[in-house]
Amino acid sequence: MTSLTWDPAAYAVFGGHRSRPFFDLTGRIGAASPRRVVDLGCGTGELTAALAERWPQAEVHGVDSSEPMLAAARAGFGRRGRLHFTLGDIRQWEPQEDVDVVVSNAALQWIPGHLGLMGRWLDQLAPGAWLGVQVPGNFGAKSHVLMRELAESSQWRDRLHGVLRHADAVAEPQHYLELLLEAGWEADVWETTYLHVLAGEDAVLRWVRGTGLRPVLDVLDAEQGRQFEEQYNQLLLDAYPPVERDGGTATVYPFRRLFCVGRKR
Incomplete structure (x- = not known):
């Protein structure tokens, strides 16, 4: 996670679609004060x-x-008195005694073995604390399968072999449920598949450019990245054909997400 280069502008594309799971997650956290x-x-x-x-x-x-x-x-929100932003590796984070709510939205999929990390938090957090986690569950989606297949093709294999994780990126909902229950927590675990209607040309490419494509773009130079994106986008357009809608172009992009919310007894 710490090695990836993130582009805030690329991530902000389709920000309304990306933010909805966060509110679906935190809406189930019942902490009062x-x-x-x-x-x-x-x-x-x-x-x-x-x-x-x-x-x-x-x-x-x-x-x-x-x-x-x-x-x-910090530029957008850093002047608000009770709101603070800190650089840190969340694998090293440990809760202070007064932490009552921990949220991790679409981050833990980047951390190998994050179930063990969650288990440590479950043990360390104080009684009454809440934990809410959301991770994407779409590593078997066409967008991600096509990306991996292209990365393993003869043209790109030498540069990209092993760059893209998928089989161990996230667990199934049952595993998150068992983790919470075995730790003695109250548990609420579910999954949702959103059918995002993405406006504009090359919509799915622009979506994954902000997230799932980052490991590839980090390894390739600018010209190689452009070539990979061009080839990948042709595959995406076949898999997710755009349609004319309201005078413009739109693409339906299904996206499965996994949610777990727990409260320590």
Whole structure:
């Protein structure tokens, strides 16, 4: 996670679609008046700021490993008194005694073995604390399968072999449920497949450019990245054909996400 280069502008594309799972997740967190709220993998801070609005008396801390993302967060929201942004590797993060809510939205899929990391948090958090985690569950989607197949093709294999994780990136919902229950927590686990209607040309490419394509673009130089994207986009257009809608172009992009919310007894 710490080695990836993040582009706040690319990530912000389709920001409304990307933010909906965050609110679906945090809407199930029942904390009334937490003292300290932590957003692990806070990105550009818009959603962390929403936590500060929901719990205006809480100290709200956003943690992220990307300095460009944090620079955008501080520029947009850093002057709010109870809202703080910190550079850090969330694999090393440990809760203070007064942490009542921990949120991690679309971040843990970048961390190998994150179930063990979650298990440590479940043990360390104080009684009454809440944990909410959302991760993408779409590594078997056509967009990701096509990306991996292209990366393993004869042209790209030498540069990209092993760059893209998928089989161990996330667990199935049952595993997250069992993790919470075995730790003695109350558990609420579910999955949702969103049917995003993405406006504009090359919509799916622009979506994955902000997230799933980052490991590939980090390895390739600018010209190689352009070539890979061009080839990949042709595959995407066949898999997700755009349609004319309301005088423009739109593409339906199904996206499965996994959610777990727990409260320590």
